[in-house]
Each structure stands twice: as C-alpha cells, then as structure tokens.
Amino acid sequence: MTQAIETAGERPGTPPPDPDHADATPASVAGIPTQPGAPGRLPAAPAPAPAPTRAGSGGRLALALLLLGQFMAILDVSIVNVALPTLRTDLHTSDSGLQLVVAGYILSYAVLLITGARLGGILGHRRTFLTGLAVFTVASLACGLAPGSGSLIAFRFVQGAGAALMTPQVMSLIQRTFTGAARARALGLFTAVVAGGVVVGQAAGGLLVSADIAGSGWRPVFLLNVPIGVALLIAGPRSLPKDHGERGEGLDIPGLLVMSPAVLLVVLPLILGHDEGWPAWCVISIIAGVALFGLFIAVERRIAAQGRRPLISGQVLRVPGLLPAVGVLLLAPATWGAFLFTTTLHLQGDLRMTPLRSGLAFVPCIAAFALVSLTWQRLPAAWHRWLVPAGFTLAAVSYLGIGPLAGGGARYEVITGLIGLGLGVMPIIMTVALEHVPFEVAPDASGLLLTVMQLGQVIGVATIGTVFLTVTADSHSTRHAEYATGWALAAATALAAATAVVLARRRVAIAE
Structure with a gap:
C-alpha cells in the first residue's frame, strides 16, 4: 500500500511542535504495509536530539539506509503474493497455510506496531531500528531456507516482529535528522519508496520465481533481503544519527499481553477453519478472543487510571x-x-x-x-x-x-x-x-x-x-x-x- 505523509495540524490553544525535534508526524497511509511508517512518541521531556541537517553526504547516506530498510519491509508484503502457487507446489502447503504465509507477517507487524514505536522513544530510534533490522534479516534468511510450510509461517511471524521494530523508527529519524527543504525532500522520497515498493514487489517476485535461480523456486523472494540487510547493519551504526531515547516511561506490557492473544484467537480460526471443516474449537476460539478484547478495554482503563500510558x-x-x-x-x-x-x-x-x-x-x-x-x-x-x-x-x-x-x-x-x-x-x-x-x-x-x-x-x-x-x-x-x-x-x-x-x-x- 502507498503512503503520503502530512504534518500534524495545529489546534487552537495547542503549542506547535518543534520542527527540529519532533519524533514523528502522523502518517496518512493507504493500505500494505503498508507497511508502513508508524507513529513516534511524544515524550514529556524530549531526549537530546541530533542536530538537524539540511544536506550533506552524511545526511544523504543516512536517508538512503533508512529508506532501503523501509523498502524491504514493504517489499515483503507484496513480493510473497506472486510466489504463493509455487509455494503450494513445492512445500505442499494447504490453503490455510498460504493464507498464514501472507497474514502472519502482517499480523505480527500490526500487533507490535505501537509497541515498536514506543520502544524507539525509550531505547533510542537508531538502536531500535538496527535491532529490528537484524531480526528482520535473520528471519528472512530463515524463511528462505525453511524446510516446510510450518517453519516458514513461524519465521514470517518473526519477520513481521522485526518490521514492527524497524519501520516506526524511519519516520522518527527523518524528522529528527532533517529540517527545512531537506526534510521536505526526505519526506517526498519516503512517499515515493512506499508507493513504489508494492509495484516493485509484485514484479520482482514474479521475476525471481520465474528465473528459478539454481532450482531455488520461491526462496529468493526472501533471501533477497539478506545481503541488503547485512550491508545496512554494517553501515548503519556509523551513518545513522545517535539518540539515547527517554527512559522515563515504560511499555504497556499488560495491554500487549492481552491484545496479542485476543487478535490471534479471532483471526486464526477464520484462516484455519476452512481446512479443518469448521470444528467447534473455531467458534470457541472466536468467542474467547472477543471476551479478551473486553478484558483489554478494562486493562487499558486501569493503566490510564494509574497515570501510565496505555496502548x-x-x-x-x-x-x-x-x-x-x-x-x-x-x-x-x-x-x-x-x-x-x-x-x-x-x-x-x-x-x-x-x-x-x-x-x-x-x-x-x-x-x-x-x-x-x-x-x-x-x-x-x-x-x-x-x-x-x-x-x-x-x-x-x-x-x-x-x-x-x-x-x-x-x-x-x-x-x-x-x-x-x-x-x-x-x-x-x-x-x-x-x-x-x-x-x-x-x-x-x-x-x-x-x-x-x-x-x-x-x-x-x-x-x-x-x-x-x-x-x-x-x-x-x-x-x-x-x-x-x-x-x-x-x-x-x-x-x-x-x-x-x-x-x-x-x-x-x-x-x-
């Protein structure tokens, strides 16, 4: 899906954000992924931010690294679609297995997105970006070498978790690194990368599967990420701006621990029910998931009442x-x-x-x-x-x-x-x-x-x-x-x- 980025509008009586130290702006997003840019956090007392830059080779290199990481995350949503029939034949994957190969990545990304953004604010955006990139790269290698559909699905969930750590930091680091015309250009390039990622993913997936490199079939659609990820992990620590985060606020762990199983209990029966003949456990699972959503609301209210920040x-x-x-x-x-x-x-x-x-x-x-x-x-x-x-x-x-x-x-x-x-x-x-x-x-x-x-x-x-x-x-x-x-x-x-x-x-x- 594509994204277009907009700066948050100012409300009467609301102090405008500092354009050089804002963690992120809300993203206007259409659809995969969009993967997608994600919200930053707004700390009560901003951590020391790197000096914004207007141009320069260092800034351009940092932007290139960030956009390439974002591009990989988007690519992995659409590039897999074209490989599905080949996956079915090679791994004897069931219909529900094909659905989970696609949905597993998006599902873990969605559930962990807000948490990933919060971790960037707490631990530092650069550190969280590189951690997410490392998880994403290793999981991509594991997906490409997966011996069966079960392991592939498991690694896709891990890959989505890596994307959830990595991609929220892209917008935050752009906002904290660039200012003025340089920021406008960076946001324009970000939008172009997101818009083009889906198109390139569909075409590149078809090209890689059709090429059948060394008889590898669908595997290169995942292995493509590995050399790119390794290169980014080598260049990132020296090229991305340092920030130390704000450790004064913790994560809403109780909310995350309730929301995650609630989503899984509702979604997984919808995917697996077709192959299983819609047994009773599917209905029971969905009812339990809905009940957990009610518990999630109660947990979030309690977190807010304690003066903490809920999901x-x-x-x-x-x-x-x-x-x-x-x-x-x-x-x-x-x-x-x-x-x-x-x-x-x-x-x-x-x-x-x-x-x-x-x-x-x-x-x-x-x-x-x-x-x-x-x-x-x-x-x-x-x-x-x-x-x-x-x-x-x-x-x-x-x-x-x-x-x-x-x-x-x-x-x-x-x-x-x-x-x-x-x-x-x-x-x-x-x-x-x-x-x-x-x-x-x-x-x-x-x-x-x-x-x-x-x-x-x-x-x-x-x-x-x-x-x-x-x-x-x-x-x-x-x-x-x-x-x-x-x-x-x-x-x-x-x-x-x-x-x-x-x-x-x-x-x-x-x-x-």
Whole structure:
C-alpha cells in the first residue's frame, strides 16, 4: 500500500511542535504495509536530539539506509503474493497455510506496531531500528531456507516482529535528522519508496520465481533481503544519527499481553477453519478472543487510571470522527489484501500465467492506486471529504466486474486499474481522521489507525480469501471463485463507502 505523509495540524490553544525535534508526524497511509511508517512518541521531556541537517553526504547516506530498510519491509508484503502457487507446489502447503504465509507477517507487524514505536522513544530510534533490522534479516534468511510450510509461517511471524521494530523508527529519524527543504525532500522520497515498493514487489517476485535461480523456486523472494540487510547493519551504526531515547516511561506490557492473544484467537480460526471443516474449537476460539478484547478495554482503563500510558488511549477514541475512520480503515484495506491474494491465485490458476506475467498484471492497478494517493491533495479542498465515498463506490462497482471478466485480457486489467483508482483515496481518510486530534495524542491516534489498517488486511485474507478457496475447491475453478469473491469484495467496499459518508458528514458538522 502507498503512503503520503502530512504534518500534524495545529489546534487552537495547542503549542506547535518543534520542527527540529519532533519524533514523528502522523502518517496518512493507504493500505500494505503498508507497511508502513508508524507513529513516534511524544515524550514529556524530549531526549537530546541530533542536530538537524539540511544536506550533506552524511545526511544523504543516512536517508538512503533508512529508506532501503523501509523498502524491504514493504517489499515483503507484496513480493510473497506472486510466489504463493509455487509455494503450494513445492512445500505442499494447504490453503490455510498460504493464507498464514501472507497474514502472519502482517499480523505480527500490526500487533507490535505501537509497541515498536514506543520502544524507539525509550531505547533510542537508531538502536531500535538496527535491532529490528537484524531480526528482520535473520528471519528472512530463515524463511528462505525453511524446510516446510510450518517453519516458514513461524519465521514470517518473526519477520513481521522485526518490521514492527524497524519501520516506526524511519519516520522518527527523518524528522529528527532533517529540517527545512531537506526534510521536505526526505519526506517526498519516503512517499515515493512506499508507493513504489508494492509495484516493485509484485514484479520482482514474479521475476525471481520465474528465473528459478539454481532450482531455488520461491526462496529468493526472501533471501533477497539478506545481503541488503547485512550491508545496512554494517553501515548503519556509523551513518545513522545517535539518540539515547527517554527512559522515563515504560511499555504497556499488560495491554500487549492481552491484545496479542485476543487478535490471534479471532483471526486464526477464520484462516484455519476452512481446512479443518469448521470444528467447534473455531467458534470457541472466536468467542474467547472477543471476551479478551473486553478484558483489554478494562486493562487499558486501569493503566490510564494509574497515570501510565496505555496502548490505546481513551482520549483518542473520543476524538470526533475517529471511530468511523477506524471502520473505514478496517474494511477498505481488507478488500485490498484479499484482492491481491485471490487474484494472484486466479492468474496463475485458471489463466495459467507465469509468476512474472501475473506480477506485471498488477502494475496498472497499483500504478493507479499510487497516482491517486500521491496527487489527491492537488484537488480543491472542498472535494476532499467526498473523494473517499466516491472512490470506494468506484472500487465496489469495479469489483463486480472481476467475475464476468475473469477470463483475462485487456478489459480485465482495465477493471483492476479502476479498482486501484478507487482505493487510492485511502490516504484522505487518515488526513480527515487526524484533523481534529489534539497534537499531544496525534502519535497514538495515527498508531491506532495504522494498526487497524494492517489488521484489516489480515481479516480480508482470512475471510474473503476463505470464500475464494472454498468455491475453488467446490468448483475446481478459480474463475468461478472470482464471481463469489467479486461480490464479497464489492459488499465490503460498499459498506466502507457508506461509513465514509458518515465520516464526511461528521467533518462538515464539526466545521460548522
């Protein structure tokens, strides 16, 4: 998914941030990952920050290292999609196993995202970035050498944890290292890297799998990270700016220990239920997960009452318009993640495309997505609030064309391009949602929305992906499955459009 970065707006009566020492700005994000930049933290007493730079070879090298780390994290979401059919054949991976290969990375990233950002503030952004990079690199090597689907899935979870430590620090270090025009250029390059990562991932995944280097099949899609990661680990300690963090505030460990199993208990049955025949334990697990979410709310309230900082602040949830934005950012990324997952299986299934050809088939879709997400701010401001429901309506109608045009050809790629065009409005949701957030809780608000977006992708792969796999198994045809999938995607996107209308109207009411 692509990202566009915006500086937090100032509220009347709220002191503006120090532009040279702010840990991070809220990120306007559309979709994989986006991986994604993440919120920084706002300490009560800022730790000594490195002197901001405006240019210079040292600053450019530091920026290159940070952006390359961000690029790897994004690449690993999309590059795996194209390798799924080859994985199925080589490792005899089940349908639920394929879903977990994709969802495991995003799931651990989503659950640990806010914690990763907080650790950067406590331990220092450079140290946390390099630690996350080391975990990510070792896990990538383990994924590339995995002997079976079970170990691959386990290593994907570890890889996501490394990304959750690494990527939140990228935006924080950019904000703390650059100022003025240099910062603007750095943010522009950051946006370009995130926007291009998905496109490159789809194409590079297809190229690597098709090349079948030394008979390695899918393994290079993971091993590609290893030499890059090692080079960054060698250069990083000398090139990235030093910071020592702020140790006065601890992590919300109780909240994390309750939230993590709650998410797993809800999501894993949705993924595994299809292969297991939906046994009773799936229902019991989901009920237990929902109950743990209730316990998580109680734990967070207690943490806040003790004067400590919870993972999700009640003040954030009370911000006008934020809850509708959460609904939109759960639904829309769900359709995007499911669309990439199911369409890849169809292109290499009934359409018999090579991995390279199937990867290139996504370029019109993702290019349209990037075009809208990077240029929408040039449109009149009065249009912005209505662009989201309009874009989702276009995407919903376009999803309905997936089934009738599932035979491939130019018209199929036109439809997928229209889907990308419609979903490209997702960065606007972040902008609208964060517009009335007080600056002191803006990092927490953006962190919540980013986490919801990642969980949305996981839920999309788990639910709509299961619809696709079930129909494929029953009909022995991915083309027939595309009809059912198209209707499911359209329904979810239409609901996102309706929720976006509620968000737009609340914004008008607040303005008046």
